[in-house]
Amino acid sequence: MTTRIVFLRAINVGGSGKVPMAELRDIVADLGATDVQTYIASGNLVADVPGKAADFDRALEKTIEEKCGFFRDVISRTPAQLKKALDAHPFEVSEPKYSYVSFLTGKPTAEAIAKAETYPTGDDEWKVIGTEMHIKYANGAGRPEMKADSIARALKVPGTARNLNTVKKLIELADR
Numbered sequence: 001m002t003t004r005i006v007f008l009r010a011i012n013v014g015g016s017g018k019v020p021m022a023e024l025r026d027i028v029a030d031l032g033a034t035d036v037q038t039y040i041a042s043g044n045l046v047a048d049v050p051g052k053a054a055d056f057d058r059a060l061e062k063t064i065e066e067k068c069g070f071f072r073d074v075i076s077r078t079p080a081q082l083k084k085a086l087d088a089h090p091f092e093v094s095e096p097k098y099s100y101v102s103f104l105t106g107k108p109t110a111e112a113i114a115k116a117e118t119y120p121t122g123d124d125e126w127k128v129i130g131t132e133m134h135i136k137y138a139n140g141a142g143r144p145e146m147k148a149d150s151i152a153r154a155l156k157v158p159g160t161a162r163n164l165n166t167v168k169k170l171i172e173l174a175d176r
Contacts, residue, residue, distance in 0.1 A: 008043030
């Protein structure tokens with residue numbers, strides 16, 4: 001068993017993708033995970049998972065699709081990988097809720113990053129470091145100047161973003 005921080009993309013946002021956290025904990029436990037904890041209702045959990053991380057992530061995707069009727073990407077990292085991503089955040093953090101890490105399913109190509117860099121961002125900033133995209137919104141994610149969805153499509157690698165407060169809390173939960 002390995003402790004993983006698991007992110008589900010687009011869970012409980014807007015009108016679709018509803019999964020109660022108690023049900024999510026049961027699904028994850030049924031897949032063999034132990035010490036399952038969820039954090040806020042937006043698809044964040046910490047658990048000790050069996051086997052290879054990628055195998056567990058794909059099994060969770062498949063189970064959610066079967067039980068809930070929709071597909072959602074599942075992306076997981078170890079606590080050490082989250083700490084490394086947090087330490088690598090390249091922007092000055094004046095307001096942690098304006099700064100994000102988007103955990104990607106893979107590493108974008110240099111060509112994809114170059115294309116994404118052609119999109120205007122205003123005072124917002126982003127940078128890909130490995131399999132994470134770091135973002136700093138000048139006025140918060142609710143009022144972005146950049147078109148994050150267009151940039152994400154150009155990168156051709158799905159991801160799911162969490163603000164630095166959430167990332168720090170998930171590390172704390174994993175370290176308990």
